[in-house]
Amino acid sequence: MEFEEKNIAYPPVHPGTDRTFIRFYSGKPDLNQIFYSQEQEDQPQRIFVTDTNVASLKEMQPFVNFFRGEDYSKPEIKPGFKGKRGNDVLLILGSGEPFKTIQSVLAICSAAIDSNARRSAVFVGIGGGVITDMTAFAASIFKRGALCELVPTTLLSMVDAAVGGKTGCDFDSYKNMIGSFFPAQKIHIIPSFIQSLPESEYRSGMAEVVKTALLYSKDLFEKLAAKPEILQNRNDPLVEQMIKTCVNAKATVVEQDLTEKNIRMQLNLGHTFGHALETRAGLGTVSHGDAVAWGMSRAAVLSEKMGLCTQKYRTTIQNVLASFGWETTPLHSALKGKYSSEEEAANSLFEAMKKDKKNASGKVRFVLQKDIEETVITEADEKDVLCVLQN
Template sequence: MSTLTVELGERSYPITISEDSLSQAHLIRDFLKTRQVFVVTNPTVYGLWADKLSAALTGIDVQFIQVPDGEEYKTLQTMESVIGELLQRHAARDATLLALGGGVIGDLTGFVAASFQRGIPFIQVPTTLLSQVDSSVGGKTAVNHALGKNMIGAFYQPKAVIIDTETLKTLPAREFAAGMAEVIKYGIIYDAEFFSWLENNLDAIKALNSDTLQKMIYRCCQIKAEIVAQDEREKGLRALLNLGHTFGHAIEAEQGYGNWLHGEAVSAGTIIASVVAQKKGWLSASEVSRITALHAAFDLPISAPKSMGYAQFMQHMQHDKKVEAGQIRFIIPQGIGQAVVTSDIDDALLRDVLN
């Protein structure tokens, strides 16, 4: 078992990583204010892990709230339905919400927790690679709007993040690959040695070797914890975590939420950002090749949909939440291991790359 802490003063919380966390009741019990827990999940995850979680929490009033599976259900309507269930079941202000699922479940549950009775405690129990290495850590909670991804939300930190790597063994290959896009991101923006480690451990990662997965997830969470501790509300450094997301969110919106997985869109967005960096002289051709090859090794998309060009991208990126003073902010690599947030991208260059 590995443990690290997101250092945010009195709102600090632990991240625990092991291959059997769901069986270790104390990891959850220690963070409950009362014995009333509402678990938000979807039918797929419920069928796989609800019994194991319930067995670990014997003696606690555990109630499950199921919502439909998929990014297209990460909406205000779904949020309202969850709040309705809480009201109907007489959830107290000191009840705890537990997010059991992937990024959609985590983001949705966190926003419900931030909003219900002006804020109740919640715990993240992420079951996908993407949520384990990224969305469960840092307190970003949100739902989507038809005009933009994650446009309605709040910063609201969990009481704990509990990661069980066993859940990855039931994850569809496509979902695992989508999570790898976020893993690779950390190497590009922050840690060149970690990027090389990923290149050198491809076989063990693909084989879901438990020790390798725990090391990989730990390093991702460690990097994110360091960044969040310095910049909780994304005023500067934390924006680097959005590598590939400005282009990626445009792909998701244009293609319809759920048709491209988030990590797939981030992968294509990261390659686009890398090509922009190469044209600006910030990345060498060999570095772009390494970035492309690592994504391709997990069968991730390395280009945008053929139906999308400059006009379609700009239509969506102008609504991106990273727009400031009317300017789109891009996260662009400046070499493997570092990146920059910039609005200084020549329109002609952008048009050339996107077309």
């Protein structure tokens, strides 16, 4: 059979913005000052998105109450609440990983459509990684691309989730299976938000801090290793220092590799194991940070098994993770009782890893380390992976 071929050349698809402005704020959160202190006639419409936990924070009340109208006196705001403030809209979703669904993303788009939003509208996600991921994803698909700003309110979203343009939602029990690369044009980081976090959420974010330190800052890792009590002291000057260190490190990586073709893959240290754990335990059962911390411990053991790192390095990593209260055993406690044996659990985790979106071939890709700031991206034999999940 003969054929003729015609090629069409395209410019790269624009990711919504060509730069992100990251602003660090001191003092208590004041979203009215950030978004309404200098209102202008040509101000684009904003679609604000948050969840019930964030909306109920004391610091958020002056902002939220402007959208409540006649509901101002009601003490509780339920998922699905929509309010208006001029042309702007506030949508409040349910809180947590179980709500990180395509239905929630579509609810954000519906709120924009119901308010006759134009393509020039700005979608503003106010919350943790679940909200920032979904809001940015909704912005990326609304009328083929609106604009996006983010206000991360958890430690995890400040140091990782909100920075770098990864968007998306979970699907069919697998983490972040649907999404896009769509950076926010502005990120507003207010470190004092972390004072309101429950201990579990703060610890979850700390796992991403430790991960970033292992990848890019030996100095920060040594400071964290010497001060695990920082989990009980959020006023320590090291807290704001570590947030800025992590943001700067991730910004440097993302500038070089937005769409994760090479060095950005390093940021997945601990995530191949961690995402599999989240999937098999049931999304939301184990926090993302706790899963990643356990994943880093397994990655360290795998690194040693493959001859990449020394026993001393592996022991150092596991001891530091354990000092922060994270699990480092082969079988995570969230999986105990779900399987008849460790072997069955290990096989189930490995099957979940095969579906990880980071894999480029039929094999499973891992981010491993020789030492702090010495990172290797490689594939591992199934028998070695199964071994570190059982011994």
